[in-house]
Every structure is written in C-alpha cells, then in structure tokens.
Amino acid sequence: MSTRYTPMAMANNQYQKPHAVIFPLPLQGHVIPSVRLALKLASNGFTITFVNTLSIHHRIRKSQPSSADNNIFTGAAKSGLDIRYMTISDGFPLGFDRSLNHDQFMEGLLHVFSSHVDELVGKVVHCDPPVTCLIADTFFVWSSMIADKYNLVNVSFWTQPALVLTLCYHLDLLRQNGHFASQDNRKDTIDYIPGVRAIEPKDVIYFLQATADNVSKVAHRIAYKAFDDVKRADFIVCNTVQELESETILALQQKQPIYAIGPVFPIGLATTVVPTSLWSESDCxxxxxxxxxxxxxxxxxxxxxxxxxxxxxxxxxxxxxxxxxxxxxxxxxxxxxxxxxxxxxxxxxxxxxxxxxxxxxxxxxxxxxxxxxxxxxxxxxxxxxxxxxxxxxxxxxxxxxxxxxxxxxxxxxxxxxxxxxxxxxxxxxxxxxxxxxxxxGDQLGDELRKNMKEFKRIVENALSIDGSSEKNFNQFINDLKLKLQRKSG
The missing domain is CATH 3.40.50.2000 (Glycogen Phosphorylase B;)
Known part of the structure; x- marks a missing residue:
C-alpha cells in the first residue's frame, strides 16, 4: 500500500502561502500558457515549483545560446517572485526525435512518465513551504493518482478552448450516439452535448473522428484515461474567456468547478522574460x-x-x-x-x-x-x-x-x-x-476586421481589473485556499 503524505499537518498558517507544483505537457504550445499561469500565480502570492522535461529544458537552453543560466525563471525571481525550477526525465534520451517519433513518445508519456513524476513529487512535497497543490496539464493521465498519494489539491489546467474540453468530456455520449468509435460513424449534426448548440462531425477534435477500427491508437488511449481522470480534479482552470464560450462553460460548471481565466498573460511583468521557445528566434x-x-x-x-x-x-x-x-x-x-x-x-x-x-x-x-x-x-x-x-x-x-x-x-x-x-x-x-x-479592403475583409476589433475589446475587458477572467482567477484562488484550509483542518 502506498504511503500517504500530509504536508498540511505542518504549520497551521501555511495555507496562506500555497505552494503549487506545475507540470506542463512537454510541447511548446502547452509550456507557454503553463509558464504564464506560473507567473500569474506567483504574482498573487503563490510559491511555484515549475517542472519541465529535460528535453524541453535542453531545447530552450539551446535556443538561448547567449544565456548561461539554467533556470528559465531567474528574471522572475529577481522581480521578487517565489518560483523554483526543476527538470525531469520523460523516459527518452535527449537525442531521441520526439517529433518524428510522436506515437512512440506518447506511449512513453502514457506508461513511463508517471513514475518519474511520483519520484520528483515525493522529494519536493516536504520543502518549505510544503507543496499543497498539483497543477497538471489535463492530457496527463496520472494527476489524481499523484494528488491522492501526496494529499494535494488536484488542479487540472486545460490549455485549449472549453468547447474541445466539453466534447472530450462527453466521449461516452458521442460513442452511445454512434458519432465516435462505431463501424460507420454518423455524419449528421451533433446536437446532444450539454453546452454545445450544434457541431458537425468534421469539426470535432481530430481523434474523435475515428471509427471503431482506429480507436486503439495512443492518442485515443491517452484521451480515455485523461478525460476520465479530469472528472476527479478538484478544480479545472481553462485558458479561455467566459464571454467567448459562456454556454459551454456554464454547462461544464454543472459538472465540477471550472474557471475561465484566459488568455493567460503575466501581469506587471513586462520586463521579465521567461524563455519558452524551442528554436532561436529571428528578429523581424x-x-x-x-x-x-x-x-x-x-x-x-x-x-x-x-x-x-x-x-x-x-x-x-x-x-x-x-x-x-x-x-x-x-x-x-x-x-x-x-x-x-x-x-x-x-x-x-x-x-x-x-x-x-x-x-x-x-x-x-x-x-x-x-x-x-x-x-x-x-x-x-x-x-x-x-x-x-x-x-x-x-x-x-x-x-x-x-x-x-x-x-x-x-x-x-x-x-x-x-x-x-x-x-x-x-x-x-x-x-x-x-x-x-x-x-x-473589400467587404469581406472589412467585416472580418470589424468583428476582430469587437473580439479584441471583449478580451481586453475580460482581462481588466473588473473583467470576467480576472474575477474568475481571484475566485479560483479563494476557492483553492478554502479547500486547503479544509484539508489542513
């Protein structure tokens, strides 16, 4: 039987200084919003331990040849933020081409990576202040297992639109209705997913378009586990905007706590650069x-x-x-x-x-x-x-x-x-x-630019002090702290 850790048994006031360990999916499109979330949480009083895979870390360092610093958060730390940085093996050697061998890489993330995560969390859980919260990308399959073992609040970070999360969340409905994993998937409109008015099968996330003959691929096996596991999360934080996907988010909130806090950009850190690029950037x-x-x-x-x-x-x-x-x-x-x-x-x-x-x-x-x-x-x-x-x-x-x-x-x-x-x-x-x-500058182009200007205004308003994203973020922090208090009581 696994050991159960209780870091909250330490000083009674430690819940006032939450310490989150963050695991982004090792792809640049997931690392970027995770870094931004780390900065935003640290700016609001959190201690953060941010964990990149050795491969991602090596590529970021290689893209910054002028920098000798192994800690990508050094600039943030100099700004007074309490962000610690660690690296972890993904189970493959650095020379392994993860892009050209994508499926093999994903098999490793599915079967091997959790043991490395378990070992790392076991080492850092009793640091000062103690780790109290796990924030992991929703596509990881081990989050609830790790959170339960170390008595951590389990936060799932979803880096894509709420619409995609909702479709994946309801894999069972898609399967029951024959739009997914049947011998001949239905091609008519999908109109039975809570919070989704209607969507054509061609517009659902690519792996949900598979028939019964093609649902054993690694992408599907990860999806089955990940979107079952996310239902056990204490909170879901979503990098989207409430006003852009209001019906979808409201429907998800009937299932479990979800907070639309996007787009996640660091605030008050305009001069702090945290490198996330996997390639050297040309100056245009x-x-x-x-x-x-x-x-x-x-x-x-x-x-x-x-x-x-x-x-x-x-x-x-x-x-x-x-x-x-x-x-x-x-x-x-x-x-x-x-x-x-x-x-x-x-x-x-x-x-x-x-x-x-x-x-x-x-x-x-x-x-x-x-x-x-x-x-x-x-x-x-x-x-x-x-x-x-x-x-x-x-x-x-x-x-x-x-x-x-x-x-x-x-x-x-x-x-x-x-x-x-x-x-x-x-x-x-x-x-x-x-x-x-x-x-x-014809009618079509002008209409697109006009619409985009309105969406830009919506997002800017959401990110303002009284905007939905900022309010949702503050509500998430408050709810998280209450959860930590109850776990330490």
Whole structure:
C-alpha cells in the first residue's frame, strides 16, 4: 500500500502561502500558457515549483545560446517572485526525435512518465513551504493518482478552448450516439452535448473522428484515461474567456468547478522574460518597419504540426500570386521527412523584396506590429488568442488535434477568420484568392476586421481589473485556499 503524505499537518498558517507544483505537457504550445499561469500565480502570492522535461529544458537552453543560466525563471525571481525550477526525465534520451517519433513518445508519456513524476513529487512535497497543490496539464493521465498519494489539491489546467474540453468530456455520449468509435460513424449534426448548440462531425477534435477500427491508437488511449481522470480534479482552470464560450462553460460548471481565466498573460511583468521557445528566434523588426500599415501577411504552422511538401509548394505559389508582402515561419521539421528543400526551386530568389522566410520568431512581437494585417495559421489555440489580442484576422489551415474545432469557432461562430480551403487538396489559386479576401479592403475583409476589433475589446475587458477572467482567477484562488484550509483542518 502506498504511503500517504500530509504536508498540511505542518504549520497551521501555511495555507496562506500555497505552494503549487506545475507540470506542463512537454510541447511548446502547452509550456507557454503553463509558464504564464506560473507567473500569474506567483504574482498573487503563490510559491511555484515549475517542472519541465529535460528535453524541453535542453531545447530552450539551446535556443538561448547567449544565456548561461539554467533556470528559465531567474528574471522572475529577481522581480521578487517565489518560483523554483526543476527538470525531469520523460523516459527518452535527449537525442531521441520526439517529433518524428510522436506515437512512440506518447506511449512513453502514457506508461513511463508517471513514475518519474511520483519520484520528483515525493522529494519536493516536504520543502518549505510544503507543496499543497498539483497543477497538471489535463492530457496527463496520472494527476489524481499523484494528488491522492501526496494529499494535494488536484488542479487540472486545460490549455485549449472549453468547447474541445466539453466534447472530450462527453466521449461516452458521442460513442452511445454512434458519432465516435462505431463501424460507420454518423455524419449528421451533433446536437446532444450539454453546452454545445450544434457541431458537425468534421469539426470535432481530430481523434474523435475515428471509427471503431482506429480507436486503439495512443492518442485515443491517452484521451480515455485523461478525460476520465479530469472528472476527479478538484478544480479545472481553462485558458479561455467566459464571454467567448459562456454556454459551454456554464454547462461544464454543472459538472465540477471550472474557471475561465484566459488568455493567460503575466501581469506587471513586462520586463521579465521567461524563455519558452524551442528554436532561436529571428528578429523581424527591421523588415516590418519597411512595410506599410496592415500590408503584410504572417504565416506560421506552429511548433509541432506537420504539413505535406505538396501543401507547402501550393501555399508558396499562392502567396506569390496574391501579391502581398509576407513573413513565413518555416520550421526545419515542418515537413515530416528528412527532406530539407521543400520550397519550390528558386522561390526564395523570386520573393526577395517581397517576403521574409525565417525558421522561427517571437510571434507576439510580429503579429502585434502594425504592419501585420492577417495571419495564415494552423489554428493553434495560443495563436488564436494572440491574434485576438492583437486584432489580426485569421486565414485558417488546421492540421491536427483541436485545430479543426478551433477553426469552427473562428470561422463559423465568431466570424473573425476564413477557411483557407473548403476542399482538398489545396490549390495555389484558392490560396491566392483567400489571401486577397483576408487582406484587401473589400467587404469581406472589412467585416472580418470589424468583428476582430469587437473580439479584441471583449478580451481586453475580460482581462481588466473588473473583467470576467480576472474575477474568475481571484475566485479560483479563494476557492483553492478554502479547500486547503479544509484539508489542513
């Protein structure tokens, strides 16, 4: 029988200084909001122990060659925040390519990673002040087990929209109604999920579109465990905005405590930089300064999604046909192969003076620049939230996971973006036409910009002192402290 720890048996007033250990999923799109949450909690009096995998830590350090500091939170600590930093093995050697061997990597996270987590938490649980709270990414399958063993408050951090969480939360309903894991999944509208008015099967998160023959993949096995485990969490913190998904959030709140606190950005820490990038960031400032207001398109497919060489070629020719200026982020591994030359022959010479291609950049620094008038995006949730905050309309090209559901929100529900392609395969002419529709000052482009301006206002209001996200965050802290008091009583 496992040992049960009771750190709250220490000084009676320790609940006033909560200590949370935070485990982000080891993907950049999950690390970024987790770092921001850590900063926000530390700014509100928490002690934080933040845990990155050795692989993520190594890549962040490699992307910062000028820095000799192994603690990514050194700047935050100098600002007076109590944030400790630790690393943990994910079970694979540093040289293992987690991107190209994605399924094998996920098998390790499913079966092996929890033992490393258990060992680390066992070591830090009695530090000063004692660890009282576990904050783990919802996709981890071990959170309730670790929280129960060490008597910690169990907080699940959901980094995607509430709509995606709700769909995954109701896997049983989708299965019972034949929209998931049946021999021939139904194609009609899904209209029975609490808090979801209606959604087409093509718009649900990608692994929920699988038939019975394809539901034993690692993504499904993780989903079954993770979305069963999240129902045991004491609290769910969600990186979304109440006003953007009010019906969905209200329905979830009938199940268990959930707090929409997004978009999670650190407050009062404008000069504190916590590195989270897995690649060295190119400085695009000089190029941006040479362009006119709203004239340039920003293109990026995020930190882990892959695209085919054929699609890269069609997008490249389509951008040229559109005639717009552009910055295109092309990761070295964006095409899932060993092929390094995936752009059309002579393309970089053809776009000189018109476009800039970089392997990576600081996205917020680019899309917040007045030169950027549109974003051709894979529809990662961080990218969508950042686009809204910067008032930049989207051209949507989802590639995996939640991105298809995110596109549904952007294009159908909120009308702040366009589909890049309504049919497959994509063609250069369609790419050119959609870019023109997004960027030019015609009726469609003007409507998107008008709608985006309203959504930017909504998000800014939510983040204000009296806004919904700030109120929900404060309510979460209050509820967490009450929970800690009861556990120590």
């Amino acid at each position: 400032t000089q190029w941006l300064h040479t362009r006119s207001h709203g004239s340039a398109l920003y293109i990026s497919f995020g930190s882990c999604a892959h695209v085919s060489k054929q699609d890269v070629v069609e997008i490249a020719y389509g951008v040229v046909l559109s005639g717009v200026s552009f910055i295109w982020v092309l990761r070295p591994d964006v095409v899932k192969s060993d092929e390094a030359d995936f752009l059309p022959t002579g393309f970089e010479d053809e776009i000189k003076g018109k476009g800039l291609i970089v392997p990576w950049c600081h996205q917020m620094a680019v899309i917040s620049h007045p030169t950027i008038g549109g974003f051709l995006s894979h529809c990662g949730w961080n990218s969508i939230l950042e686009s809204i905050c910067c008032g930049v309309p989207l051209l949507c090209f989802p590639l995996q996971s939640d991105q298809f559901t995110n596109r549904k929100l952007v294009v159908d529900d909120w009308r702040i973006g366009l589909n890049l392609c309504d049919k497959k395969p994509i063609t250069r002419q369609e790419v050119a036409d959609k870019i023109k529709g997004l960027m030019n």
